[in-house]
Amino acid sequence: MFFITEALSWATGVPEPTLRLLTTLMLAYPVANFYNKLYIRPLLNNQPIKTTESDRNSFILLSGLALAFYYNGRAIYHSLVTVAVSYAICYLGDHFQDRRLATAGVWVFNTAYLLLGYYFTSSDDYDISWTMTQCILCLRLMGFSFDFQDGADAEALAASEAPKTGNPLPLSFANDTPLKELPEFAQVLAYTFFPSAFLVGPQFSFSLYKRWLKAPYGGKPVSEWEETQKAQLMYMYRCVGLAILYLAVQQVIGSQYPTSYLLTDDYAALPLFKRLFIFWMAGRFTFNKYIGVWMLTEGASTLFGISYDGEDKDGQARFDGLANALPNVYELTTTIDNVIASFNINTNLWAKYYVFKRLRFLGNKNISQFATLGFLAIWHGFHIMYFVTFALEFLYIQCELVLRRRIVPSVKPLTSRNDIYKAVWKVVAWLTCTSTTSYAVVGFDLLKVGKAWTAYKNVYFIGHLAIVIILGVNALLGKPSRPLKKKIM
Numbered sequence: 265m266f267f268i269t270e271a272l273s274w275a276t277g278v279p280e281p282t283l284r285l286l287t288t289l290m291l292a293y294p295v296a297n298f299y300n301k302l303y304i305r306p307l308l309n310n311q312p313i314k315t316t317e318s319d320r321n322s323f324i325l326l327s328g329l330a331l332a333f334y335y336n337g338r339a340i341y342h343s344l345v346t347v348a349v350s351y352a353i354c355y356l357g358d359h360f361q362d363r364r365l366a367t368a369g370v371w372v373f374n375t376a377y378l379l380l381g382y383y384f385t386s387s388d389d390y391d392i393s394w395t396m397t398q399c400i401l402c403l404r405l406m407g408f409s410f411d412f413q414d415g416a417d418a419e420a421l422a423a424s425e426a427p428k429t430g431n432p433l434p435l436s437f438a439n440d441t442p443l444k445e446l447p448e449f450a451q452v453l454a455y456t457f458f459p460s461a462f463l464v465g466p467q468f469s470f471s472l473y474k475r476w477l478k479a480p481y482g483g484k485p486v487s488e489w490e491e492t493q494k495a496q497l498m499y500m501y502r503c504v505g506l507a508i509l510y511l512a513v514q515q516v517i518g519s520q521y522p523t524s525y526l527l528t529d530d531y532a533a534l535p536l537f538k539r540l541f542i543f544w545m546a547g548r549f550t551f552n553k554y555i556g557v558w559m560l561t562e563g564a565s566t567l568f569g570i571s572y573d574g575e576d577k578d579g580q581a582r583f584d585g586l587a588n589a590l591p592n593v594y595e596l597t598t599t600i601d602n603v604i605a606s607f608n609i610n611t612n613l614w615a616k617y618y619v620f621k622r623l624r625f626l627g628n629k630n631i632s633q634f635a636t637l638g639f640l641a642i643w644h645g646f647h648i649m650y651f652v653t654f655a656l657e658f659l660y661i662q663c664e665l666v667l668r669r670r671i672v673p674s675v676k677p678l679t680s681r682n683d684i685y686k687a688v689w690k691v692v693a694w695l696t697c698t699s700t701t702s703y704a705v706v707g708f709d710l711l712k713v714g715k716a717w718t719a720y721k722n723v724y725f726i727g728h729l730a731i732v733i734i735l736g737v738n739a740l741l742g743k744p745s746r747p748l749k750k751k752i753m
Contacts, residue, residue, distance in 0.1 A: 281392035285463070288335040289560045292460040295327045296567035304480050304493075304569065320477055321454050328457030332397065335463060339394035343401055346377055347456050350405045351449055354412050358446050363413040370409035374402045375642075382645045399643060400465055403611070404456055407618050408470050414442035435573045435585030436468040436610050437617045443470065451477070460564035464557055466588045466610035472570070481572035487579055495581035496566060503563030506591055510556030518549030523709045526719035536723075543723050547702025550709045551594075551607065558588040558608075586610060598693035600657070600664050603701055615640055634658055649716050653708040656727070660700045663734045670738065703727035 269287060273280040303320055333340050350370045357366020381395045433439055447470065455473045456462065475482040486492050523546045525531055531539060565571045566583045573585030593606035604612055615636050623632040637654040644650045679686040704727070707716035720728065 284335060285392055285396075285557075286560075288331055288463055289460075289557065289564065291331055291334065292561070292564035293567060295331070295459045296564050299323060299327075299568060317477055318450075321451055324458060324477070325450060325454035328454060328459045328462055331459050332457055332462055336394045336397060342377075342381065342394050342398055343456070343462075346374060346398070346401055346405065347453055349373060350409065351446075351452055354409060354446055358412075363416045367409040367413040371406050374405050378402045378643070379646070386645060386647075397463055400462060400467070401456055402643070403467055403614055407467065407614060408443075408452070408455075410618050410622075411441045411443045411470060412446060415444045417442065434610075434613055435571070436466065436472060437613055438469070438471065440471045440475075441469045441617075447474070458570075460561055460568055460570075461586075464561055465608075466558075466561070466565065466586045467614040468570075468586060468610065476568075476570045481569050484572060484574045486581070487575065492572075492581040496569065496572070496583055499583040500563045500566045503559045503566060507556050507559035507563065510552055510559060510591075514549060514553045514556060518552060521545040521549055523547075523550060523706055523719065526706065526722060527710075527715055532722045539723055540726070543706065543719070544699055544702050547704075547706045547709075548698065550705045551701070554608070555589045555591060555594065559591070562587055562589075596694065598690055598697050600661055600697060600701065603697065611640075630662075633661075647711045648713050649707040649711055652713075652716070653704050656704040656707075656731075657701075659731045659735070660704065663700075663731055666734055666738045670741075700727060700730075 269280050269284040272278075272287075273283050299320075302323070303315060329340070332343060336343070350373065353369040353373065354363075354366050357363045357369070378395070378398055381398055385393050385395055451474070452470070455470050458473065461468070472482065480486075481492070521542060526543060526546060531542065534542070562571070565586050569583075571583050571586040573582040575581055588609050588611075590606040590609070593602060597603055597606060619639050620632050620636045623635055626632050626635070637658055638651070641650040641654040675689055679689050706719055710716045710719060
């Protein structure tokens with residue numbers, strides 16, 4: 265099956281696995297367009313949809329399997345076996361009235377299968393193989409099992425059926441995720457192989473898929489079909505444009521700053537300031553390549569219409585419900601919290617919904633957060649640098665909290681009175697934020713401890729030392745004193 269991409273690779277010089285990944289993502293666009301032509305566009309002419317929910321599910325299932333076979337070839341059997349066994353575990357759990365045990369079984373089985381896959385396929389570099397789709401599938405089935413478990417919980421069901429209040433819930437994991445009954449196997453299979461989401465995400469609940477399958481745009485109100493579809497196309501073009509921009513910049517500029525260069529003698533011989541700049545660039549572009557791929561898959565999800573999130577207060581259709589990256593926020597953010605909120609969004613939402621919130625029994629948010637990051641680390645694989653990177657993320661968040669308590673109260677009076685000071689402070693905060701995240705992700709990209717050690721040694725472990733200094737000084741100073749409030753006479 266790979267002979268097609270191997271021929272293109274020979275002609276273009278692009279590595280075959282990378283080319284196979286990108287072409288699989290792009291093939292989701294004609295699939296989505298054909299789906300719209302069959303099932304959605306008749307609505308523009310006020311024609312009823314004559315197909316059944318089963319017909320639409322079959323289309324998604326067959327097209328998703330076709331794309332998965334194009335990407336994985338015969339290795340697609342790993343995904344098929346995983347879905348079948350997970351479904352069987354849920355079926356048995358329902359039959360013996362123990363959904364909690366079924367959920368545990370799904371988690372253990374999927375974790376073991378994924379880790380064994382990593383063990384037998386891993387190398388010293390990133391591997392674009394069947395384990396890439398498997399890691400996405402792993403989370404999807406784990407989340408599905410929890411939704412199935414929640415369906416037997418009276419309190420969870422009552423909460424899901426209660427009217428929404430307060431801040432709107434994310435489209436991917438809204439309040440209707442609990443499943444009262446085990447869905448049909450064909451629907452679960454189609455859900456896991458959704459053409460625009462099985463390869464690199466985004467993660468979303470089975471309930472969202474079911475709503476979308478049942479009615480166009482998830483049954484959310486549509487004022488004008490024609491205007492809505494125009495907004496859909498415009499948002500899709502935006503996603504594609506940003507994807508092309510990010511991937512092009514990555515190829516033209518990012519390729520000049522690979523993390524492997526940080527290991528060379530030439531790099532070590534450079535002046536410190538130049539080393540720090542190149543280190544920052546290498547880390548920054550490590551992030552950027554993910555954004556390009558996520559924007560490409562978001563565009564296809566938009567064309568399917570599954571990312572439709574209703575209308576804003578001005579009546580404009582929104583299609584950002586499954587955004588996995590927010591480039592405008594990510595590029596300008598000055599806090600690590602906002603980096604997390606704008607990068608790999610739906611995976612972070614998944615971890616928050618299915619891991620972090622279910623660790624409440626630990627009674628400590630920091631412990632729950634650390635455990636969640638540990639789960640995400642092992643989900644990525646066995647490489648120690650995954651764990652080191654997520655540990656650095658946790659520590660940088662703690663440092664950020666310390667700096668907010670210690671510095672912001674003194675700086676705020678200045679920035680509130682002077683726009684120049686405010687601009688300078690934002691630049692400093694942006695540079696600090698991007699430097700810490702870029703510093704941490706270099707180790708993530710290099711994978712091996714020895715390689716990461718060499719890279720960090722070449723910049724004197726400056727990012728590690730910053731953590732020790734900030735947290736150490738904070739411990740020595742004790743709790744910051746609160747300014748005395750002036751009494752009004």
